Amino acid sequence: MRLQSHTMSSYNDNSNQAPSAKRLSTTLLSPTSVDEIRRDLARAQRRRHRVTFSTATTFEFPVAFGASAIPKERGPPVGMTQIHSNMYTADISNTTECKRGVVMKFENLELIALLKAASVDAHEIAAYCREAAKIRQSRQEAAQDEHRARRRKRDAASALLQLAGYDIVEPSYKRRRACSTNSSA
Numbered sequence: 001m002r003l004q005s006h007t008m009s010s011y012n013d014n015s016n017q018a019p020s021a022k023r024l025s026t027t028l029l030s031p032t033s034v035d036e037i038r039r040d041l042a043r044a045q046r047r048r049h050r051v052t053f054s055t056a057t058t059f060e061f062p063v064a065f066g067a068s069a070i071p072k073e074r075g076p077p078v079g080m081t082q083i084h085s086n087m088y089t090a091d092i093s094n095t096t097e098c099k100r101g102v103v104m105k106f107e108n109l110e111l112i113a114l115l116k117a118a119s120v121d122a123h124e125i126a127a128y129c130r131e132a133a134k135i136r137q138s139r140q141e142a143a144q145d146e147h148r149a150r151r152r153k154r155d156a157a158s159a160l161l162q163l164a165g166y167d168i169v170e171p172s173y174k175r176r177r178a179c180s181t182n183s184s185a
Contacts, residue, residue, distance in 0.1 A: 019178075038042070043106065052093075053092060053093075054092065054093040055089055055090065055091055055092060056089070056090050056092045056093065057088070057089045057090075058087070058088045058089075058090070059084040059086070059087050060084060060085050060086040060087070060088075060166055061080035061083075061084050061085065062080065062081045062085050062118060063078060063079075063080060063081075063114050063115065063117065063118040064078075064079055064080055064081045064118060064120075065077065065078070065115065065120060065124070065128055066079015067081065068079050070135050070136060071108075071111065071132065071134050071135075074108050074132075074133070074136075075106075075107075075108035075111040075124055075129065075132070076111050076112060076115060076128040077128065077132050078111050078114050078115060081126075085141060089158075090129065091152055103160045112125055115128075
């Protein structure tokens with residue numbers, strides 16, 4: 001697509017003048033016209049960059065131990081094997097609906113059941129759970145260390161500012177809601 005200029009040109013054609021004496025006059029467009037041109041260009045560019053797919057291929061993998069995805073709270077990490085077991089190809093060129101997938105979250109016992117169904121030994125599952133717990137604990141300690149380091153840095157900066165004679169206004173922290181338990185139930 002070629003960009004159009006933001007000026008309009010017209011020839012003044014006076015019949016008294018020779019053709020070589022025709023003069024080019026330039027009239028600037030109004031700001032609203034320029035904005036309309038920009039909007040039209042933006043719409044045209046948005047329309048041009050659509051991608052469509054004609055086929056969808058789905059690979060199915062058996063369940064296995066997965067060390068790269070550690071569950072946030074507890075349980076063994078579940079992943080997939082390196083080689084797929086099934087492959088399906090579907091023609092989606094005539095499909096107009098857009099379907100988004102959802103990531104499934106499993107409970108601790110569901111993860112263990114998946115690994116048992118994949119014939120993983122119970123002792124191995126227990127070892128995976130211990131290893132995942134160590135990794136989660138290490139990540140939590142690293143996050144706490146970083147939080148403490150940021151707090152020390154902030155405190156040191158405010159101490160330097162106070163020594164320089166600046167008044168420090170402490171930020172107001174949001175109050176955290178205490179979890180109320182209903183013991184009368």
